[in-house]
Amino acid sequence: MVGTKRHRELFGTYLLLLPSFLIFFLYRIIPLGWNLLLSFQKWQFNRPNLWQGLKNYIAMFQDGVFWQSFYNTILYFLGGSLISIILAIGIALLVNRPIRGRNVYRSIIFMPYPLTAIAIAIIWRWLYNEKVGLINYILRMLGIVDQGVPFLQSFGWALPSVIFTSIWQIVGYFMIIILTGLQSIPDVLYEAGIVDGVSPSQKFAYITLPLIRSSIFICFVVGIINSFTMFDIIYTMTNGGPGNSTEILVTYIYKNAFTFSRMGYASAITLAMFIFLLLLTWLANKLSGGEAGAVHYYG
């Protein structure tokens, strides 16, 4: 009797796990394998797919647009994430101080983060507009430019403009992550620093920075994922243009798969993107000393 009861309980446990497991199995694990399979095939509508070995991968390595998107993805990460994190550290240090209205500042700076990316992209398209955009209006008013700058239509400006928009959206989020790190630093350490007579910059370099390292690492990983997946903003603001100057891997995958119907080729790029993403995340983990989340100030 005891045995059957135990079996029943075990069965119940597996049953409880079944729904969530099924969803991850269907929409994470199966797609990963299927994607690998597709990357060796030529996808055909309503006909069986053709095996073609490494042809998609060879085509990928010879495709200039692929390399451009690859390069741009790195630029989004380096430009967007690094600047956002540095800005976020500065802002977090400011709003961590006991100044009046700091909660209001925090809320305002955080506010753009959860908003729908499509809406944000449309708003910024207008801000960047050559003739009627607010940014060009201010630049002309200040006498910095005579003619409006076509930010999103020019090869040189499109990429930085899109990156700026993504910084605008995410910096408040990074600020909050770093703020939680700052707040976990015990005051005792700063008091000890004062006793030892350290300068403000030493205090920052030797007390603050090492202790918010895990928060910075979290920001890095979020930044990596964000720069690989910022489809919505680019699709709406530039759709990869002008030329392919703002194309990133995920927008190029979308175009190949759902505009040009080259599912096999798109799968090969997807796999490359996924491996690259894992590699970067792993590297970030290594660089942080592999101790994300662990704060040890006694060691």
Add this chain to the structure above:
Amino acid sequence: MVSRRTPKIVAHFILFLISLIMIVPLYWVFKTSLTGENLLLYPPSLIPKNPSIFYFVDVYYAIPFARFFFNSAVVSAVVVLFNIVFNSMAAFALRREFPGKKLIILIYLSCMMIPFHATIIPAFLLTKSFGLLNSHFGLAFPLLSTIICIFIFKGSFDAIPTSLIDAARIDGMRNWKMIYKIFLPLSKPAIATNVILPFIWSWNNFLWPLIIIQKQEMQTLPLGLSRFNSLYEQATGPLYAYCLMVVAPILLIFFLSQKNFISSLISGAVKG
């Protein structure tokens, strides 16, 4: 270097400037949605002149707004509901010891490393083969359970004393009743996170609807907004009114429960 010695006035000045950069675009949208004017008007006025809700009404009838809103709301409601049920079930199971537990946790953690964007092609083909293209359920399906939210429930469930559960078991309480009567009532913050995160992911979702929805009457709000933008790019007033109506529910939740909202999003920092 920012230090405690920096005068407060400087700190206020910098923060005020940054806040301005954050607020002005949103204010501009708000203003334009009420007046329809853009910067063609020189000099542009800061305060809306003759504000009216004309453009909100205009866009409401120009597109099937009510239908899009209904689609978004239904999908988000389904996603939130299923997340609470499925995630709490999984977290409850993971509280026990059973053969294969370590493997299950390993699989879940690995799945977290697979971003949705790296699965779109097979996910599309799979959903197509289920016959779920252009359906509410197809939109909600991949989001019905989310790993990070399982672990949020697990963290909360693990803190509940075992004696309570033993007592309930002696009373002959069934699993689902235990979750419903003991675990969920003691995990209010975890529930809040399980509402807020899936809601935002679902409400803001764009790529997935873009891929699997072809019929106009099945479009969600962000997809409809994107189409509207490409069709009527010059119609600033209605376009901005639409933008505001899409982000309004999120702003509403943000202002109603700021603390829960921010802490939920922080715990979602490692979402995959």
